[in-house]
Amino acid sequence: MSPWGRKKRMQDKNKKVSAKETGHPPNTEWPVLETDVSDLKPRLNWFKKQFSNCSDIIFREFTLPSGQSCALIYFNGMIDQNSLQHFILQDLLTVASETEDIYKTLFERKSLSVSNYTITVDLNECLTHILSSCASLIIDGDRRMINFEVASYATRSIEETPNESIIRGSRESFIEDLPTNLTILRRHLKTPALKTESIVVGRKTQTPVVISYIEGVCKPELIAELKRRLSYIQIDGIVNSYYIEEFIKDNPYSPFPQVEYTERPDTLIASLQEGRVAILLNGTPVCLLAPVTLTMLMQAPDDYSMWFIAASWIRITRYIFLLISLLLPSLYIAITTFHPQMIPYPLLITIASSREIVPFPVIYEAFIMEIAFEALREASIRIPKSIGQAVSIIGALIIGTAAVQAGIISAAMVIIVSLTGIASFIMPHYDLGIAIRILRFPVMILASMFGLYGIACGLIFLYIHLVNLKSFGVPYLSPFTPLVKDDLVDTVIRLPWTMMRTRSPLTSNNRHRVARNARGWVRPKGENE
Amino acid sequence: MRKITALQVFTLYSLSMYTTFTAFLINPLASNSKYSSLLASLIGPILAWILIYPALKVTKAKPDQFIIVYGHELVGKWLHIICMLMIVIVNLVLGATTLRQMSDFLLTEYLIGTPSWAVLLLFSLTVAYAVYSGISTIFRASQGIFLLSALAYLLIPIFASSEVNAAMIPAFFTHLDMKHFGDGLYLNLAMFGEIAFLFLLRPYLKTPDKSYRSLLGAVLFAVFINLTHLFLVLTSFGPEVTSNMSYPDLELIAFIQTGSFLQTGDPILIILWLTSLFVKICFTLFMSAIGLAQLVKVMDHRPFALPVTAFTTMLSIILVRTQVELNELVSGKLPGLLIVCEIVIPIIYWIGLFIRNLTHKHKEQRT
Known part of the structure; x- marks a missing residue:
C-alpha cells in the first residue's frame, strides 16, 4: 500500500468516477x-x-x-x-x-x-x-x-541564508537538495524519535516530500491530519514549497500565512522540539512548519540568542510596528479628516500649513505615496543588485523631496509613509508583512469614509477573521484567545528558559522540556561559597 | 459542543455590562434615580444574579439539550412557543436598541451628516460575519479584547479623578430616596438580568455551574467599573447636569488632558465602546438566530445569521423616530419586557419542572 493509503483511495475513487467527470x-x-x-x-x-x-x-x-x-x-x-x-x-x-x-x-x-x-x-x-x-x-x-543508487549531481554548498539573517547563532541554512537537508537535520537531532516519512507529490515532477517530526513530542493527530491533507494533492508539478502550502492551509482565501516557512535548520529544529511538524521538499531550501499562530510569526530566531529582556523589548517593538504598519496612514487620514480636535494645536497648525498647497484630499495623497512606495519596493527586488541601492535612494529621496517641493505631497505624508514602510520590514515573516501591506489599503478607505469608526469596524472585521482562523486545528490567536496561560511566557515577551519549562498543550502532549532544577547549581541564599 | 469556558463567560458579560452601563445607562439613571443611583447600581446587579437562579436550575434538567428543544415537555407546546418567541423578539429588540443607541452616538458626536444607513451597514456587516461564525467566535472575541478594554475603563477614573467635587459625596447618603432607588433598581435589574439568556445555550458551556459563579464575578467586576464611573460623573457634573447630557461618560473623558501628544482622547472612546458593544450585539443576535433556528427545527443557526442581522438593522432604523423616543423605550417599556423574559419566564419553566417532577414521583410510587 502506498504511503498513507492514498493509492488505494485513489483507485477506489477512480473506479467510481470516470476521468471525464473528474x-x-x-x-x-x-x-x-x-x-x-x-x-x-x-x-x-x-x-x-x-x-x-x-x-x-x-x-x-x-x-x-x-x-x-x-x-x-x-x-x-x-x-x-x-x-x-x-x-x-x-x-x-x-x-x-x-x-x-x-x-x-x-x-x-x-x-x-x-x-x-x-x-x-x-x-x-x-x-x-x-x-x-x-x-x-x-x-x-x-x-x-x-x-x-549512485546519484551524483551538482548541488549548492551550504551557505548563510540572505532572507533570515541573524546576529548571533548558526549561519547554516538548507539547500535545494533534500538528502543534504535531511542530513543536516539528523546531524543536529541525534534521536531515533526524529521521524522522516516520505511521499512523492507531483505527477510530472515526482517531487519527494518529507514529513518530519519528533515522535512522542508531536501530537499524533496533527501528523495524521497533515498526512491526510498531503494525500489529497493531485497536481502536475511541485516547484516550490508554496505549492504545498496552498493545498494544505485551512483557509486559502485568508491573507494571513497559515504555515510558517524557514530556511534555517536551527529554527526548524526548535520548532520540531515544540511539537510542530516540518515539511521538506526536494528542490527548495524552504521548509514548511505547521501549525502556526500569529505570535509564532512575530518571533525571530534572534529572540532566543539574546538576553530575554532585550528579546522581549525587541518583540514589543515589533508588535508596535505591526500596528503602525497596518494603521498609521489610516489614523492620519481619520484624525486629519474627521477628528482634528484630537491633535494638539501647535501640531495641527504644522500639519495644516504643510497641506495648504497640496491639491489632493488626504486619502488620494496617501494612496499615491503608498502605491509609489509599493512600486519602489517591488522594483528593488527585480533591479540588479549593483544599481538597486542607487535606484532606492533616487526613489526615496529625490522623488520624495521633489514631490514635496512641487506641492503634490505634504511633508507629513512622506514621514507617515516612510515610517509605515520601515515598519512593514520589521515583520520577521515576509508573508505576514505582505498580508499587513494588503490590508492597509481597505482600512485606509474605511478611515477616509468613516474616520475612527471606519478603522474600528475594519479592525473588528479583521479580528473576527483572525479569531475564526485556525492552522491545523490550532487557533491563530492562541495563546491569547482562547487563553493558554502556560504559553503566555513566550508571546509578546519572552521569559528565561527556566520559566518556559513546558511545551504548548496545543501542539504537544509531552509537555516537559526543561527540568525544574535546570539552574540547580545555584546555592541557596546564606550558604557559604 | 461544549466550547465556552467560564473565563469566556466572565469576559463577555463584563464587557457587555460595563460598556452598556457607562455608555447609555448613566443618563437615564441620573435623571430617574439622582443620588440613589449609586446604591441602586450596587444592589440591582447582585439581585439580578440571584433572581436568574431559576434559569440555571431549569436548564439543569437536560444539560445536553437546548431548552428551546425540550421546553415544551415542561410547560406545554403553545406556552413554550410563546415564551421562546418572546425571548427571540426581546433579543431582536435589544440588539436593535443597542445598534440604534450606538449609531445615534456616532451620528451626533463624530459623523455628523453621514447617512445613518451607511454607518449601520458597515457595522452590521461585521456583526453578521461574527454571528455567522458562531458562538465560540463571539466568546473568544470577547476574551481577546477584554484585557485592553478593562484596562482602559479602569484607567479613565484615575485620569478623571481631579474633576471630583468632594462636597457632593455626602449627598449619596443624605439624598437617598426609595422611589428613586426603585427606579434605578428596575433599570439595573433589567440590564443585568440579561445574564439569564446564557442558560439557553447551556449545551455550549463547558462548566455550567462554574459559569454561574463566573457570572457573579462578571457582575461584581462590572459593578465596580460602573460605580467608579457613575460616582465620577455624578460628583463632577451633579445629577441635574448629567441627566441633560446625552453621553456623560464621554464628557468626562473629554476633560482628560493627555498632555502634548493628544489634545483630547474622547474619539478613542469610539473604538472602546464599539468593540464591547459589538460583542453584546453579536450575542443577542446569535441568541435570536439560534432561537429561531431551533423553533423551526433547524439545528444550524447559520442560515438565520444574515436575515436576523439585516432585520435588526432595519428595526433599529424604524424602531423609534427620535432620541427622546429612544430614551423612553430604554428607560420605560423595554426594561419591563426584559424582566419578564429574564426572570418571569424561567420561573414559569421552573414551576413546570417542579410539577413534572412531582407527577413523575407519584407515578413511580404507584407503580
Missing part, C-alpha cells in the same frame, strides 16, 4: 508493458519508447563473459560515473567470469560491491528509479532489474 485523466503517461517478459529486447524497446526524444538518456548495452546481454540505463550527469565504472561494471564483469549462475550470484547472493540498490520487476517502478538518478541494470533472461 476532469483529470488517469495517469496514462507510462503505459504498462503488455506481457511480463524476461527478454532484454522488448524491455529495452519499451524504455527507449518512453525516453524517446530525451537526449540525456544513456542506454549502455554490453554482453557479460557468461554470454548474457545486459543494458544499463541512466541519465547523463545524474549519476556518479566513477562508481558506475569501478563498482558496477567492473564488478559485474568479474563476477560473471567467475560464476556459472549469474542470476543467483547477482539477485540472491548479492555479490556486487555496491550495496545501495533495489530489485524490481515492475517496469514503471524501474522507470521512476531511473528518473530519480538511479542506474538500472537489465539482464537478458531474468525479469528482475537492479536499480543502483
Whole structure:
C-alpha cells in the first residue's frame, strides 16, 4: 500500500468516477508493458519508447563473459560515473567470469560491491528509479532489474541564508537538495524519535516530500491530519514549497500565512522540539512548519540568542510596528479628516500649513505615496543588485523631496509613509508583512469614509477573521484567545528558559522540556561559597 | 459542543455590562434615580444574579439539550412557543436598541451628516460575519479584547479623578430616596438580568455551574467599573447636569488632558465602546438566530445569521423616530419586557419542572 493509503483511495475513487467527470485523466503517461517478459529486447524497446526524444538518456548495452546481454540505463550527469565504472561494471564483469549462475550470484547472493540498490520487476517502478538518478541494470533472461543508487549531481554548498539573517547563532541554512537537508537535520537531532516519512507529490515532477517530526513530542493527530491533507494533492508539478502550502492551509482565501516557512535548520529544529511538524521538499531550501499562530510569526530566531529582556523589548517593538504598519496612514487620514480636535494645536497648525498647497484630499495623497512606495519596493527586488541601492535612494529621496517641493505631497505624508514602510520590514515573516501591506489599503478607505469608526469596524472585521482562523486545528490567536496561560511566557515577551519549562498543550502532549532544577547549581541564599 | 469556558463567560458579560452601563445607562439613571443611583447600581446587579437562579436550575434538567428543544415537555407546546418567541423578539429588540443607541452616538458626536444607513451597514456587516461564525467566535472575541478594554475603563477614573467635587459625596447618603432607588433598581435589574439568556445555550458551556459563579464575578467586576464611573460623573457634573447630557461618560473623558501628544482622547472612546458593544450585539443576535433556528427545527443557526442581522438593522432604523423616543423605550417599556423574559419566564419553566417532577414521583410510587 502506498504511503498513507492514498493509492488505494485513489483507485477506489477512480473506479467510481470516470476521468471525464473528474476532469483529470488517469495517469496514462507510462503505459504498462503488455506481457511480463524476461527478454532484454522488448524491455529495452519499451524504455527507449518512453525516453524517446530525451537526449540525456544513456542506454549502455554490453554482453557479460557468461554470454548474457545486459543494458544499463541512466541519465547523463545524474549519476556518479566513477562508481558506475569501478563498482558496477567492473564488478559485474568479474563476477560473471567467475560464476556459472549469474542470476543467483547477482539477485540472491548479492555479490556486487555496491550495496545501495533495489530489485524490481515492475517496469514503471524501474522507470521512476531511473528518473530519480538511479542506474538500472537489465539482464537478458531474468525479469528482475537492479536499480543502483549512485546519484551524483551538482548541488549548492551550504551557505548563510540572505532572507533570515541573524546576529548571533548558526549561519547554516538548507539547500535545494533534500538528502543534504535531511542530513543536516539528523546531524543536529541525534534521536531515533526524529521521524522522516516520505511521499512523492507531483505527477510530472515526482517531487519527494518529507514529513518530519519528533515522535512522542508531536501530537499524533496533527501528523495524521497533515498526512491526510498531503494525500489529497493531485497536481502536475511541485516547484516550490508554496505549492504545498496552498493545498494544505485551512483557509486559502485568508491573507494571513497559515504555515510558517524557514530556511534555517536551527529554527526548524526548535520548532520540531515544540511539537510542530516540518515539511521538506526536494528542490527548495524552504521548509514548511505547521501549525502556526500569529505570535509564532512575530518571533525571530534572534529572540532566543539574546538576553530575554532585550528579546522581549525587541518583540514589543515589533508588535508596535505591526500596528503602525497596518494603521498609521489610516489614523492620519481619520484624525486629519474627521477628528482634528484630537491633535494638539501647535501640531495641527504644522500639519495644516504643510497641506495648504497640496491639491489632493488626504486619502488620494496617501494612496499615491503608498502605491509609489509599493512600486519602489517591488522594483528593488527585480533591479540588479549593483544599481538597486542607487535606484532606492533616487526613489526615496529625490522623488520624495521633489514631490514635496512641487506641492503634490505634504511633508507629513512622506514621514507617515516612510515610517509605515520601515515598519512593514520589521515583520520577521515576509508573508505576514505582505498580508499587513494588503490590508492597509481597505482600512485606509474605511478611515477616509468613516474616520475612527471606519478603522474600528475594519479592525473588528479583521479580528473576527483572525479569531475564526485556525492552522491545523490550532487557533491563530492562541495563546491569547482562547487563553493558554502556560504559553503566555513566550508571546509578546519572552521569559528565561527556566520559566518556559513546558511545551504548548496545543501542539504537544509531552509537555516537559526543561527540568525544574535546570539552574540547580545555584546555592541557596546564606550558604557559604 | 461544549466550547465556552467560564473565563469566556466572565469576559463577555463584563464587557457587555460595563460598556452598556457607562455608555447609555448613566443618563437615564441620573435623571430617574439622582443620588440613589449609586446604591441602586450596587444592589440591582447582585439581585439580578440571584433572581436568574431559576434559569440555571431549569436548564439543569437536560444539560445536553437546548431548552428551546425540550421546553415544551415542561410547560406545554403553545406556552413554550410563546415564551421562546418572546425571548427571540426581546433579543431582536435589544440588539436593535443597542445598534440604534450606538449609531445615534456616532451620528451626533463624530459623523455628523453621514447617512445613518451607511454607518449601520458597515457595522452590521461585521456583526453578521461574527454571528455567522458562531458562538465560540463571539466568546473568544470577547476574551481577546477584554484585557485592553478593562484596562482602559479602569484607567479613565484615575485620569478623571481631579474633576471630583468632594462636597457632593455626602449627598449619596443624605439624598437617598426609595422611589428613586426603585427606579434605578428596575433599570439595573433589567440590564443585568440579561445574564439569564446564557442558560439557553447551556449545551455550549463547558462548566455550567462554574459559569454561574463566573457570572457573579462578571457582575461584581462590572459593578465596580460602573460605580467608579457613575460616582465620577455624578460628583463632577451633579445629577441635574448629567441627566441633560446625552453621553456623560464621554464628557468626562473629554476633560482628560493627555498632555502634548493628544489634545483630547474622547474619539478613542469610539473604538472602546464599539468593540464591547459589538460583542453584546453579536450575542443577542446569535441568541435570536439560534432561537429561531431551533423553533423551526433547524439545528444550524447559520442560515438565520444574515436575515436576523439585516432585520435588526432595519428595526433599529424604524424602531423609534427620535432620541427622546429612544430614551423612553430604554428607560420605560423595554426594561419591563426584559424582566419578564429574564426572570418571569424561567420561573414559569421552573414551576413546570417542579410539577413534572412531582407527577413523575407519584407515578413511580404507584407503580
